[in-house]
Amino acid sequence: DAKTTQPPSMDCAEGRAANLPCNHSTISGNEYVYWYRQIHSQGPQYIIHGLKNNETNEMASLIITEDRKSSTLILPHATLRDTAVYYCIVSTFATGANSKLTFGKGITLSVRP
Amino acid sequence: DVKVTQSSRYLVKRTGEKVFLECVQDMDHENMFWYRQDPGLGLRLIYFSYDVKMKEKGDIPEGYSVSREKKERFSLILESASTNQTSMYLCASAPTVWTGSTYTQYFGPGTRLTVL
Numbered sequence: 001d002a003k004t005t006q007p008p009s010m011d012c013a014e015g016r017a018a019n020l021p022c023n024h025s026t027i028s029g030n031e032y033v034y035w036y037r038q039i040h041s042q043g044p045q046y047i048i049h050g051l052k053n054n055e056t057n058e059m060a061s062l063i064i065t066e067d068r069k070s071s072t073l074i075l076p077h078a079t080l081r082d083t084a085v086y087y088c089i090v091s092t093f094a095t096g097a098n099s100k101l102t103f104g105k106g107i108t109l110s111v112r113p
Numbered sequence: 114d115v116k117v118t119q120s121s122r123y124l125v126k127r128t129g130e131k132v133f134l135e136c137v138q139d140m141d142h143e144n145m146f147w148y149r150q151d152p153g154l155g156l157r158l159i160y161f162s163y164d165v166k167m168k169e170k171g172d173i174p175e176g177y178s179v180s181r182e183k184k185e186r187f188s189l190i191l192e193s194a195s196t197n198q199t200s201m202y203l204c205a206s207a208p209t210v211w212t213g214s215t216y217t218q219y220f221g222p223g224t225r226l227t228v229l
Contacts, residue, residue: 034217041223041225042222042223043117043203043204043205043220043221043222043223044156044203044220045220046217046218046219049217099144099161099207100146100148100158100161100171100172101156101205101218102155102156103155103156104155105155
């Protein structure tokens, strides 16, 4: 079972910031938070990850609460091409087949013109 | 950037046929994965390989086999295709990591296989 909870869907207007929430209340100290997205009929795409500090890259920002029980992925200026299913995953070091990623249902982001 | 390619985007096969799905990555990653994705079931791991000629079964290996003769190439084989193997197949690769390191998988575009 996935260790994260996300709302099923949300939408935002093109050009505005999209804030995607994720709850991971049972996260352990050595688990990272990862975000992937999957555009329709394509493979999942890595976006960003973090442990406890906020992170930013060219795609997005990741804000992790101080208690690490929740996080928010921020797309600062959403475009129509950002319409996708976004997956929040918690994961730690593992070997072999246990290093597989477990994707939950994700949140469907719809960016409207 | 890491690039993972899969041999076909769409494939239609008949029941009983032997099917080969190929995956190639260009980043010298040790680890490669085959998943299938079905509506409502998420991604499920079929097989994993951590080195040339090495493999481990995932959660749903029945009806599948794999081959990894070269580091960059990981093949999924359906020995005798059945209709319940109609699915989206996703290949991924990842570098070897160590305790305390992060772990990122890079996915190919997927192959949508239909078995008639």
